Amino acid sequence: MSHDTDKTRSEPQRRQILKGAAAVLASGMFPAIHAQEKITLRYLGTAVNQDKTIAEKFEADTGIKIQYVAVTTDEVTKRAITAPNSFDLIDTEYFSLKKIIPTGNLLGIDSRRIKNADKITSLFTQGTVAGKAVGDQGTAPKKVMYLEKPESKKFASAPTPFMTLIPTVYNADTLGIRPDLIKRPINSWAELLNPEFKGKAAILNIPSIGIMDAAMVVEDLGLYKYPDKGNMTKAEIDLTIRTLVEAKKAGQFRALWKDFNESVNLMASGEVVIQSMWSPAVTAVRTKGIACNFQPLKEGYRAWAAGFGLPKTLSGRKLDGAYEFINWFLDGWAGAYLNRQGYYSAVLDTAKAKMDAYEWAYWMEGKPAAKDIKNPTGDVLAKAGSVRDGGSYEQRMGSIACWNAVMDENEYMVRKWNEFVAA
């Protein structure tokens, strides 16, 4: 009896379920079940490069989700070394590689799986711009670009198929100035310590970078010629720090800055008229309607570069997804997006294809803007007729004097830098 009633009750249920399943299939929800398994890549890097628009565009193009993990430059290195399982893709600066690669936490990227690998600018692969060698003091990318084997903990001296990082963005830094308050041409690094700007100068308080800016000044003042500004001896560090301490005691510096926004505030408020600066910070001051130049100097620029690396723990679909992302990134859309922000992209040809001719002429060829130049969000950065500071790509990147670096005497350098701050 009871068995019968059960059967009559369960039968319609079973039919309903079947019907429901058929409806789900018919309505095309089956792919949705598939999509739930779609991968998410945890992208570790600094906020500067982690643009929401890029992640959205990539997801729309490929269905792979990007989850940004935004930390400071130092923290990126720290996590790569101490927590290599906490990310699927790392965007780090080339100079950090001297710390990260010996830990074996990164896997050499197989350039045969990167479609545009051979189109990556020669600045990275050979250290040349338009056939001319540029300065390679410090951690020049070409010195740390290749590994002998994918699992190697040592850099290869000649190109191999295994790349440490695939470049994302790079640029060359110089001094930022307020032309309206200085009222005369500035053309050398020595001006940073010129007593004329006493109490109105600022320097970067990130020891490894700040000391290189200081070294540019020291060389320019004729005090000393460094064999390698990016790798000083103890005596050279002493000399450089002494110059800084003397300037500080004489009241040269209004402030030191560490954060992008601090440098913008110092400059925009007029507290400082000359300081070491980053290109997007200059842009930020300008969008406030305040005159600010990213001043080309006769001694050249201090360059930096960042790139994608893969952690050794990555495998399977996530590894494939990471390769897909890198390939997509070099394919032009992202490059064009970054070029419009004043950075440079790794593969120039593909980016050029995605930019308007007048944009390319302004950003890359150093020509006067034919129309108003807008940033990716639509704000006007430069009026028609203006010319980009530093001129064309060849002019700017061709004038690189040195690269951001980690020194062998890093510990001593940091200690001496603390001495400068305390002086």
Added chain:
Amino acid sequence: MSTAASVSPRSDPGIHPWWQALPFAAVFLAFFVIPLGLVLMVSFWDFNEYELLPAFTWRNYVSMWEGCGRLNEYGDFCVTLSTYLSTLKFALLSWALTLVLGFALAYFLAFHVHSVGMQTLLFVLCTVPFWTSNVIRMIAWVPLLGRNGLLNQGLEATGLIRQPLEWLLFSDFSVLLAYVHLYTMFMIVPIFNSMMRIDRSLLEAARDAGASAWQTLWNVIVPLSRTGILIGSIFIITIVMGDFVTVGVMGGQQIASIGKMIQVQTSYLQFPLAAANAVVLLLTVLMIVWGLTRVVDIRKEL
């Protein structure tokens, strides 16, 4: 027999109090004692560019004090010593200023404002500085104190000064101003709390006995508020000794602090050095707190 039975629960409370203490003890152990032990351990480790090397070395402590036996080429103390002196100077100055201010404000609130409603309202007013984020609050000083800031413009307009005052911002003055602005509240609250517990009849008695207002203040109120003063002092000193954000923003990153030194070291993966620094800082602060508790026996007073 019966007395023994009634006494025994008191002399031997059994295991229950231990159970009651366990949750907090566990939290304390997991989040304070063990991390602190790790810091102590790492401070004796060796390190290179990219990894910590377990070892037992005094290297971190030695390198901290390198060159401290003499003055350096500019006639200054070594970096560690001058950094500690600078931080101690700020701790002492901000302690003195917040004490005077905090005591005066708490006194006013406790003895001159009679309605509880008004007291609450004024208290809320005192918390106004905390209504915005720490960083915004500090950055907001720039347009006020800067070279082209409101204060300088105002003074120039009145003809009091010809050149803008440079020392208003990115100086010892601005750092101290920010500390006082931020932390006076930590002095007001415990002092106010002590003052509210003073029996008002004591003040009447003092007046009846012919004490002047100053004598009452000095001989009755101050001694009876000392736990509040002590707790406030501990707050201020520990906060200022460990601070690196305020001193960075307000000092234009040009003023050294121990916290900043530790932060720079951790960001360059020099964890053992940072740990050694942290241990020395902790010992220094503990010594100060120990000294303060010698002056006032906080357990007896609370």
